[in-house]
Amino acid sequence: MSVRRVVPDIRTASAESMAESREFYGLIGLEEVMNLGWVMTLASPSNPTAQLTLATHDASAPVWADLSIEVEDADTVYAAMLERGAEIVHPLQDEEWGVRRFFVRDPNGRVVNVVSHRI
Numbered sequence: 001m002s003v004r005r006v007v008p009d010i011r012t013a014s015a016e017s018m019a020e021s022r023e024f025y026g027l028i029g030l031e032e033v034m035n036l037g038w039v040m041t042l043a044s045p046s047n048p049t050a051q052l053t054l055a056t057h058d059a060s061a062p063v064w065a066d067l068s069i070e071v072e073d074a075d076t077v078y079a080a081m082l083e084r085g086a087e088i089v090h091p092l093q094d095e096e097w098g099v100r101r102f103f104v105r106d107p108n109g110r111v112v113n114v115v116s117h118r119i
Contacts, residue, residue, distance in 0.1 A: 001080075002072040005049040007041070009065050009113065011056075018054050025052060036097060061090040065103055065113035074100045074116040081114075094118065 012018045018040050022032055030042035030052060039055040053068060071077050078092045081104050089111055090103035101115040 001077055004070040004072065005051060007051045007053050007068045007070070009053045009055065009067055011064055012054050014056060018056065021054050059097075060093070060095060061103055061113075063089050063103060063111055066110040068113040068115055070115050070117070072116060074102065074114055077114050078102050 010021070012021060015037070022040065022042060025042050029044055029046075030050075031045055032040060033043045033048070033051075034041040036059075038057055038059055039053060042052045042054070044050040058064060074092060078088075081088065081102075087105040088102060089105055090101075090113075092100065092102040094100050098118055099115045100118055101113055103111050103113055106112055
């Protein structure tokens with residue numbers, strides 16, 4: 001299994017706080033690379049896998065993910081997690097914004113968004 005990036009997910013209170021965060025992290029060197037209104041990703045222009053996601057909520061999941069891990073194939077990781085007996089907290093599904101993902105709880109109680117981009 002190939003990991004493409006690991007991204008911390010930060011919950012924000014509002015669109016205004018997302019904008020404030022964009023400005024704040026912009027001072028460090030991160031730039032907006034994706035914005036769906038409820039979720040925004042900032043990335044380093046010199047190292048595009050160095051990213052941070054800000055969101056007011058999740059559009060389709062009932063829980064909040066603490067971090068996202070982009071993998072080559074979410075289906076393979078999902079099958080491995082099921083075989084291990086891991087707690088799936090959001091089922092594997094295709095999302096309208098072009099990803100396939102599921103949420104799983106890690107041994108520390110953190111929720112991980114395992115995601116792959118659909119081609």
